Amino acid sequence: MIVVLLVVAAVAAMVLEAAREAVQQAQRDSVVAAQSFASAPGMVEALRGPHPTAVLQPRAEEARKKAGVDFVVVMNTRGIRYTYPYPQEIGKKFVGTIEPALHGRTVVEQAGGPPLPTGEGTAVQAVVPVTDARGTVVGLVSAGITVKNVARLWLPQLPIALGAGAAAVALAGAGTTLVSRRLLRQTRGLAPAELAGMYEHHDAVLHAVREGVLIIDADGRLVLANDEAKRLLGLPGDARGSLVRELGLPEQITRLLTSPEEVTDEVLLAEDRLLAVNKRPTFPDEGRGGSVVTLRDTTELATVSGRAEVARERLKLLYEAGVRIGTTLDVRCTAQELADVAVPQFAGVVTVDLLDSVLQGWEPTAEGWRRLRRAAIGGEHEMMPMYPLDEVITFSPKTPQMLALNQGQGVLEADLRQARGWQEQDPERARAVLERGVHSLVSVPLRARSVSLGVANFYRTGDSPAFEPEDLSFAEELAARAAVAIDNARRFTREHAMAVTLQRSLLPGGSRSRTRWRWPGGICRRRRGSAGTGSTSSRCRADEWRW
Known part of the structure; x- marks a missing residue:
């Protein structure tokens, strides 16, 4: 059956190709006939003369017979025929497309309707413009062949194609029968479809299992x-x-x-x-x-089970981070919450370094990236020679921290013994940190609203495995959540400072040393801190507030 279908398809393709070639030949002949007649001497003068039909009708008929087309039509720019093989059609509207030809282009189409009064159906026709010496279109010429006559060009080939197809079907059928009988003997009666299905299933199972x-x-x-x-x-x-x-x-x-x-x-x-x-x-x-x-x-x-357990723990840690990070509107407290959440489930030691402008509530700038202040430390850091809290750190360009800030994405140092940029920052401190068992680092920028606020550093210590690329992705997710909370705290700090400044400017001079304001759920008392430390606030209940 398949062979028969293939042969039928091949014969049909041959017939269609012959028909297509006949149509293309008719189109070419129509274009040549129309262009030749449109460029004939005296055409422009005849179109502009008082009796174009009388002059052009004999010429058109002579050109039609010489070109072997069914009609050559001359018309004005409104599509009114001046010539036609049948005189009774002269003066009527041309059937076809003329708009492109009015703009100087050639139109080739298969027009519907009764272009010929004898009802010979549609025609393959071409429409070309007639232009004067200045290029102005003064008329149109159309030449074409009816589809009925086009079919006469390829129909003689049909018996040959059908005969060849029938012979091919007969030969293919005989060969298929012989081959099928032999295959049935060798495959114990299984049909080709059954064999193919068995092989495909067998092969798929073997490769997929x-x-x-x-x-x-x-x-x-x-x-x-x-x-x-x-x-x-x-x-x-x-x-x-x-x-x-x-x-x-x-x-x-x-x-x-x-x-x-x-x-x-x-x-x-x-x-x-x-x-x-x-x-x-x-x-x-x-x-x-x-x-x-x-x-x-x-x-x-066992390895797959362990990975599934790690993934479950990571999801749990992200959920815990969403609950614990951002419980206050204090920048340092929020940074410390990030460090506390990540230890010990994800890292042994966590440090958070922020720009001074962020700690003060102002918008961060790229100029401050080289100088960061340590805002939080979490984990087993007491015996570690880490930079202490509040220390200003100037990172070199090759450190993971600065690379993370410049690139806007996390940096993984799986083996700190090979991290030259990290060691060059402070060789003696780096050597001491390595001796304490710190061996792997992930530095992730804290970015909110496409702006870097600082960098979070996650260290692995002791027997814990080194960080992997999957850990880097998790650290970036954790840092992204913390960055939003830190940015919220920064914005609150800025607005709070502006509000306090405005309040102090409105109070009498004697009351500026001590200011109280309402806090959600209670009252906060503002106290002046020591020099260089800024002001601090303490929370008390609303019923304890008094002037």
């Missing part, structure tokens, strides 16, 4: 091994057909694969893997030899 599959015949030869089995056992690509005992497998595995006994979930060691092995006979009911073996890497299963 995350277990190794081996098929061994009665002679102990490897008949089949899927990709996973080759990976788990380290088999070469040409292992198929080899004796199992010649594959160089461990003795314990070789003995199990060549024995006739069934095996269920027996764990064997293959290099650094623990494999769970199952073995069943290939033909249990027929008593024939051979077996099917499946292998499963229990080590990878």
